[in-house]
Amino acid sequence: xxxxxxxxxxxxxxxxxxxxxxxxxxxxxxxxxxxxxxxxxxxxxxxxxxxxxxxxxxxxxxxxxxxxxxxxxxxxxxxxxxxxxxxxxxxxxxxxxxxxxxxxxxxxxxxxxxxx
Amino acid sequence: xxxxxxxxxxxxxxxxxxxxxxxxxxxxxxxxxxxxxxxxxxxxxxxxxxxxxxxxxxxxxxxxxxxxxxxxxxxxxxxxxxxxxxxxxxxxxxxxxxxxxxxxxxxxxxxxx
Numbered sequence: 001x002x003x004x005x006x007x008x009x010x011x012x013x014x015x016x017x018x019x020x021x022x023x024x025x026x027x028x029x030x031x032x033x034x035x036x037x038x039x040x041x042x043x044x045x046x047x048x049x050x051x052x053x054x055x056x057x058x059x060x061x062x063x064x065x066x067x068x069x070x071x072x073x074x075x076x077x078x079x080x081x082x083x084x085x086x087x088x089x090x091x092x093x094x095x096x097x098x099x100x101x102x103x104x105x106x107x108x109x110x111x112x113x114x115x116x
Numbered sequence: 117x118x119x120x121x122x123x124x125x126x127x128x129x130x131x132x133x134x135x136x137x138x139x140x141x142x143x144x145x146x147x148x149x150x151x152x153x154x155x156x157x158x159x160x161x162x163x164x165x166x167x168x169x170x171x172x173x174x175x176x177x178x179x180x181x182x183x184x185x186x187x188x189x190x191x192x193x194x195x196x197x198x199x200x201x202x203x204x205x206x207x208x209x210x211x212x213x214x215x216x217x218x219x220x221x222x223x224x225x226x227x228x229x
Contacts (some may be wrong), residue, residue, distance in 0.1 A: 004159070033216070040125070042206055042219035043160075058216065090159055105217070107159030 003027070006091050006108035013081045013115050021076040021111050023091030029106075031094045032074040033058070034066065036087040037110070043090060049074055081115045088112050118143050120207050122220035129197050130228045137192040137223050139207030148210040149190040150217065151181055155203045163205075166190060177201070202227045 007022045025032065033048035035058075045058030049068040063085060065077040074093075078085060092105040119142045129135055141147055148167050152160040164175025171183040181192045190207060204224045208217040 035219075040221050042120075042208075042221045043217070044219070045216060048216060059218075092159075105160075105162070107161075109157070109159050 004091055004093050004106050004108035006089075006111050008111060009109065010112045011114070013078075013113065015081060015083060015115060017081050018077070018079050019081065021078075021089055021091075021113070023074045023076065023108060024072050025074075025091075025093040025106070026072065027093060027095075027106065028071060029093035029095050030071065032068070033092050033105070034064070034074070034076045035090045035092065036060065036085075037090060038087050046076065046089075083115045086113060086115045118209060118211065118218050120209050120218055120220035122205075122207055122223050124223045125221070126224050126226065128226040128228060131199050132196050135192075135194045135197045135201070135225070137205050137207075137225070139190045139192065139220060140188050141190065141207070141209045142188065143209055143211075145211070149181075149183060150208040150210065151175065151179070151190075151192045152206045152208060152219075153177075153203050154206065154222075160206065163192070197225075197227055199227045199229060201225060 004025045030051045034046040035043040037043045044060045046064050047066040049055045052068050052071050055066050089111045091108045094105040121140045123138050150165045151163040154160045163179050164173050166173050166183045174180050179194050183190050204222045206222045207220040210217045
């Protein structure tokens with residue numbers, strides 16, 4: 001089925017460990033983004049990309065890196081995990097205005113990350 | 117600064133009753149406004165959106181929302197709630213359409229049979 005696929009669904013890390021959250025979409029969407037969801041705070045934008053090779057910071061980028069080498073993939077890297085990064089992470093994609101009528105963001109099912 | 121406020125953290129209604137979820141925003145220009153729903157363990161699904169034009173917008177699952185510029189509000193309504201509507205609802209504003217959304221903290225809806 002077409003959509004946004006996130007892996008893994010669950011992960012437990014120790015403080016200081018690194019890991020990459022994977023996100024892939026098969027809708028040829030130019031725009032992809034990463035959000036974190038914390039209780040009582042809604043979703044906050046971490047990083048986003050408007051196309052392959054182009055990324056920018058969102059509201060809460062510190063502690064996270066991204067890259068966009070292909071249209072399909074947009075991985076999120078935690079270089080040195082901290083307990084404050086315990087959260088649920090959502091990847092989303094949408095078409096950009098340059099692709100015609102802008103389409104709503106499709107969200108993945110999330111990655112639940114715990115940092116001990 | 118752009119912001120979205122959902123004043124109600126939890127709302128409980130009886131099945132068949134009407135529903136209104138409140139959303140207020142702060143934004144300097146004409147906003148793009150959205151309502152999303154999130155079922156437990158799932159991602160977000162777009163219910164409806166307002167970009168321009170008619171201030172009463174219809175969405176999926178029988179939901180509607182009304183944009184009131186004078187009140188900076190975009191409240192979500194449904195005339196008769198079903199048990200399957202129990203979920204968390206998020207209001208969001210986007211400066212450029214669907215992208216770079218700013219979300220409210222969410223309202224969790226419980227439905228009594």
